[in-house]
Amino acid sequence: MTGLACTRGGRRLFGGFDLTLGAGGCAEVHGANGSGKSTLLRIAAGLFSDYSGEVEAAPCHYLGHRNGVSALLSPLENLRPYERLGTGSAWEALARVGLQDEWENPSGQLSQGQQRRVGLARLLLGDKPLWLLDEPLTALDTDGRRLVRELVESHCGGGGVVLCATHQTLGCSATEVHLEP
Amino acid sequence: MFAVQFRRDWLSLRRAKDEAINPLVFLFLAATLFAIAFGGEPRRLAGLAPAIIWVLVLLANLLSLEALFRRDFEDGTLEQLLLLAEPPFAAVLGKVAVQWCMSGVAMTVLAPVVALLLNLPLAVLPALMLGLLLGTPALSLIGAVGAALTVGLRGGGVLLALLLLPLYLPVLVFGVSATLDTMAGVGAAAQFYWLAAISAMALTLAPFATTAALRISVEQS
Numbered sequence: 001m002t003g004l005a006c007t008r009g010g011r012r013l014f015g016g017f018d019l020t021l022g023a024g025g026c027a028e029v030h031g032a033n034g035s036g037k038s039t040l041l042r043i044a045a046g047l048f049s050d051y052s053g054e055v056e057a058a059p060c061h062y063l064g065h066r067n068g069v070s071a072l073l074s075p076l077e078n079l080r081p082y083e084r085l086g087t088g089s090a091w092e093a094l095a096r097v098g099l100q101d102e103w104e105n106p107s108g109q110l111s112q113g114q115q116r117r118v119g120l121a122r123l124l125l126g127d128k129p130l131w132l133l134d135e136p137l138t139a140l141d142t143d144g145r146r147l148v149r150e151l152v153e154s155h156c157g158g159g160g161v162v163l164c165a166t167h168q169t170l171g172c173s174a175t176e177v178h179l180e181p
Numbered sequence: 182m183f184a185v186q187f188r189r190d191w192l193s194l195r196r197a198k199d200e201a202i203n204p205l206v207f208l209f210l211a212a213t214l215f216a217i218a219f220g221g222e223p224r225r226l227a228g229l230a231p232a233i234i235w236v237l238v239l240l241a242n243l244l245s246l247e248a249l250f251r252r253d254f255e256d257g258t259l260e261q262l263l264l265l266a267e268p269p270f271a272a273v274l275g276k277v278a279v280q281w282c283m284s285g286v287a288m289t290v291l292a293p294v295v296a297l298l299l300n301l302p303l304a305v306l307p308a309l310m311l312g313l314l315l316g317t318p319a320l321s322l323i324g325a326v327g328a329a330l331t332v333g334l335r336g337g338g339v340l341l342a343l344l345l346l347p348l349y350l351p352v353l354v355f356g357v358s359a360t361l362d363t364m365a366g367v368g369a370a371a372q373f374y375w376l377a378a379i380s381a382m383a384l385t386l387a388p389f390a391t392t393a394a395l396r397i398s399v400e401q402s
Contacts, residue, residue, distance in 0.1 A: 066257025072196040
């Protein structure tokens with residue numbers, strides 16, 4: 001990303017933002033509420049196009065505020081379609097996030113944190129080099145936070161790239177970036 | 182991708198049956214009201230029945246379209262579909278196909294009951310059902326474009342109707358005239374060809390337009 005600037009609702013969110021992440025790179029984006037962290041991630045994912053500057057991003061997984069988990073379907077049924085992306089099995093991904101005992105309950109009956117874990121499990125399917133995580137620690141317990149750290153570390157260890165917007169800290173070695181207008 | 186999305190949406194549909202059945206109940210109830218209101222003049226009703234049935238099918242279809250993308254939009258599944266489905270329009274087509282099964286196909290199957298209520302001659306029934314089967318894909322496909330554009334708006338229902346009803350008019354006109362011409366003993370092949378042509382054109386263009394409209398809605402959220 002070079003010279004990235006974005007204005008939303010007549011208000012300048014950020015300008016002249018530069019960031020380059022190579023293989024194995026991990027960056028935490030910090031900033032006050034409303035400073036444009038989520039917008040930055042949506043721009044990188046290709047879900048928001050009203051910006052100026054240049055963005056080059058690898059094929060990515062995006063985990064936003066909304067988990068992308070359908071309440072009517074069980075966690076396994078939610079993940080099955082993403083097996084088509086190529087690598088990984090939905091079953092193993094569920095086991096990795098500790099939901100193997102909940103695979104058949106409708107996701108609507110799961111807690112917020114458990115639904116977040118289903119969203120995290122999706123990252124393990126399809127082998128996308130870039131992960132865009134928007135507040136991944138929300139609603140997760142201590143165990144869940146450790147899980148996120150481990151997932152991010154192993155992804156970066158394998159040459160993947162992680163860009164994460166958060167108010168807390170992931171706890172792994174990451175470049176810290178601050179968003180300012 | 183089409184098959185994957187179709188299976189997924191079919192499963193969701195089976196988990197939320199009540200929602201899926203609502204438009205069909207509306208069709209049946211409204212037809213019953215017409216039958217009661219015209220109670221004294223069954224013969225006049227027979228002449229109006231094709232128009233009544235087609236208008237009700239149009240409105241029932243609108244009812245089911247409103248919910249087409251709503252849930253996926255709210256829980257974020259739609260973002261994932263646009264990001265990860267390869268290609269997204271195939272997945273969109275899968276969603277529309279499920280909606281068509283629950284509106285177009287189901288209403289075609291229900292048509293004999295409604296026709297009986299409205300005193301439509303049995304000999305015309307095949308023409309009515311064929312017309313519905315050929316015309317409803319266009320309703321679902323064109324409707325999906327409107328549903329995709331309004332999914333992010335609060336109270337998008339009225340806007341959806343305003344947007345779609347003008348586009349539905351050709352299907353309505355040819356559908357009703359096919360049934361009426363068959364009733365009058367004139368062949369209606371031309372109208373059936375027209376309905377099929379409209380549906381075929383919608384099938385080639387609408388999925389791309391729907392995907393583009395969904396992108397706009399997701400960007401605005």
